[in-house]
Structure formats: structure tokens, C-alpha cells
Amino acid sequence: MENRTDKNSYTILFAIGMVLVVGALLAFVASSLKPNIAENKRIEKQQNILYAMGVNENEEGSANFISTDKVADAFTKYITKQLVITNETKAEENKEAYLIDVKKEQSKAKSGEERRLPLFIGEKEGKTFYIAPIRGKGLWDAVWAYVAMDENMIVQGAYFDHQGETAGLGANIKERFFMDDFIGEHLLDASGNFVGINISKSNADPLNKDKTDNEVDAIAGATITGDGVAAMLRSDLKLYVPYFKTLKN
């Protein structure tokens, strides 16, 4: 006798029912958690920006953000201006510039539209930081960063992050030993041309004492992630060069 569950009609009905039940369940979970997730992402952006300018709770060797309950106050305290740069040098203030999605702006630029460049200006202990959000490609997925610079485009701090780089290898770009290497590095060469910062496997400066060589030491086993980070720094920070030039005039 044929089993009831072997019938084609039963199979199809079961499949439809399963899709409806699972779909409804996941839709319910996703939509009920959506506000929490969006809020977490918003807080994280503020934490990233503050981290880059040195407002963080770093302990020896580990990278820690400022805690979530303090972030809103700290953000209004330290970030004095949020700019949106268009047309290379035209800067306008925009209180929600930090919510601009760099990924969307990049695809806008690809389709010929104008890309808006957010830039955050922070003040801490009398020093001014210019923090730019940038985004690029690693080995498996996106990598992005917040880079704090002074008016000479010398890096003052950086926060790197990634979507899915290999744990223990490429994922180490968000470790202190890598991020801290960027502090003090020059993005311009001696004559003031933009060259970016290379992630070098062959530099003779693993302790990173030479800050003007436009190079930091690479992570072993993470060549493609490193190349992606270098390419991101080159292509995205270059767009800010005209604005930085106006600062000096």
C-alpha cells in the first residue's frame, strides 16, 4: 500500500505549508527585531567615528569602543561639525551626515551621479581631527574604515572593520596591532602629492618607526585583505584631497 506521505499532492501541499509557516515565522522575527538592529547599527557608527579620533576604552592590546550608554553624549561633545562634501570642495553642514551610506554613494558614483562625501570634524584636547568613512573590498566581502586625519592628511587614528574576512588572518585588520600602525603615517608624499598607504609585505620597517614611507607592515596570510585595505585607502581618501587643500589656503 502506498504511504500517504508519498503522494505528489501531499508533497506539494506540505511544501507550500512549510514555506508559509517558515516564511511567516522569519518575517515576524525579522520585523520585530528590526528597530533594535537599526539602533545598534546607528550606535556602532558613532562608536566607530569616535574610536578613530581616539575616544575609546582601549585596554592594553584590545580595541574597545566607548560604551553604548556614553556614546550619544560623547558624540555631541567631541564631534563639532558634520560635513557633506560635494563637487570636490563644496562643504555643507549636515547633522545626519554620519548616517550617509558610503556603499550607496559609491554605487551612485559608478552610475554617473554625484557622490556625497561625509567628513566629521572632531575636537579633542585642542586638536582637530578630520574623520572620513571609506569602504572597499577584502578577500571575501566588504571592508570599511573610519580614518581620522589632521589637516596635513597625517593619520591620527583608524578603525577598520570587515564583513567576513578569514578569522585569525584577514580578520586581524580590526586588531590593535594592525590599526595602531597607521597612527602617524603620512598619506601624502614629501612633495605633497597623494599616494595613500601601502600594506607592504616587504617593508624593512616591521616596528613601523618610519612614518613617512607611506607603508605599514602587512599581516602574514592576509595578502588579499591587505591589498584591499590599501586600495580602499588610495581610492576613497583621494577624493578628500581637494577639500584638504582648501583648508590650507
Add this chain to the structure above:
Amino acid sequence: MGLLSRKDSKLILDPLADDNPITIQVLGICSALAITAQLKASIVMAVSVLFVLGIGNVVISLIRNIIPSKIRIIVQLTVVAALVIIVDQVLKAFSYQLSKELGAFIGLIITNCIIMGRFEAFALGNGPWRSFLDGIGNALGYGVILIIVGFFRELLGSGTLLGFKVLGDPIAKTGLYSIGYENNGFMLLAPMALIVVGVIIWVQRTRNKALIED
């Protein structure tokens, strides 16, 4: 184990040693190679699989009599995928930092063959309680191997455990590094995980000759 009958406790204890999913059943090797470069990632993966396999086995067992046999693999896959997405979303909403650290690992649970293997081999033919125990047992057996491999890879590859520099500082040349010890970067690459798993299998079969096949 007064709580469980002998048959039931066997379901939990067997996968820990003589019926281990990785070293004996040879399931879940892929994730054991991929994520064990750090001890922390290994532990988290072990806990996540424990959750998904425990619940998934119960769900499959509860609906085992109404699943059409022609599409049972698809049904199993849907159950795993749904559970994994729920775990992922809940972590993102309530423990954002942790979910960031786990990154792609959570999604990788779906591809873990132990889960499909236990659904197919056990949950489809047994009641919910026994399936639950089987799921927990196999996830623990998997986790034990993951943690052993992660321990050796992180210790020998990076000189750290859970991020703490247990062997001294390789750059400042303190601790073991002061007498010329170097980290073995090869340990961080996937092939060395296979070798570590191989050594575990060797040790296990040397101790219990009954496991050796002809």
C-alpha cells in the same frame, strides 16, 4: 546519571568519544578546518551548533511522521536555515558586539554536515526526547574536538589563548620568545587543522583498538 536511563545517557556520552562525529563519523570536518585558528571562535561555534542541533533534532523528530519522504532533505535544510537565521537576528538585536565577532560563522552552521547527518540518521527515526539527547551529545562531541584543535592552533600559531599572550610577546621578545622560540604561522592555515585532527584520530585509535577498521 540518575536523571537518564543508561540507554539515554549513552546517546550523550558515545559521541564524546567512541562515536565522535568528527573523528569517527567524519562529519563536520569542513568547519573544523575553517574556524579553529582561534580558540574563541571554536568555542562560539561549538555553542551555536549545540543550540541549533539540539532544537533542530527535536523539531525534525516532532514532524518526522508527516514529512514527505521525497523532499525530506529540503525540509531538513529549511529547518536548519530558519533556526540559524533566528539565532543570527537575535544576536544582532541583543548582542551586537558578539554577532559582529562571529561574522560569517553563524551562517556557516547551515553547511555543517553534522546537523543534516543527525537529522537524517537519528531524528527521522526517533522520538523528540531521544533526538534532543542525540543532538546535544553530537554537538558536544563536535565541540570537544573543535576546542582541542583551536587550543593547539592558537597556542602554536599565535602564542596566545583566547587572545592572552601566554607565551610572552613575540615583538618585545619576552617569555619563551627570549630564548629563540618562534610562532609557527603554518598552524593558522587550514591544512594544519587537518593534521591536528589526524593526530587526535591517531591517539584515539591507539587507545581503543576496537575502532580500527580492517
